[in-house]
Amino acid sequence: MLSQLLMINQEPGAMPGEGLTAVETFTYFVAAPVGLFLLISLISWALTGEKKKSKSTSSITHIE
Known part of the structure; x- marks a missing residue:
């Protein structure tokens, strides 16, 4: 049932790969x-x- 719900939002012909691990997600996005x-x-x-x-100091670069 859950896999059917996840498939609803995907584009036709999409072949998603595996998800990111928590370490990969933290590394990439934080x-x-x-x-x-x-x-x-x-x-x-x-x-x-x-x-x-x-x-x-030079009178050219510094004015007193």
Whole structure:
């Protein structure tokens, strides 16, 4: 009975494969997106962080 209910929502000719395990689901839909977000955040933070001020200032780059 349950298998018939699951077949109702499938497209004609569809041949679904096996479902994902809990570990695969967590990896694909939680761990990977969070990891990518952290990696992109780290890269953008590193590239846009404050620059070290040079000790010698020039009148061209600094106005007092």
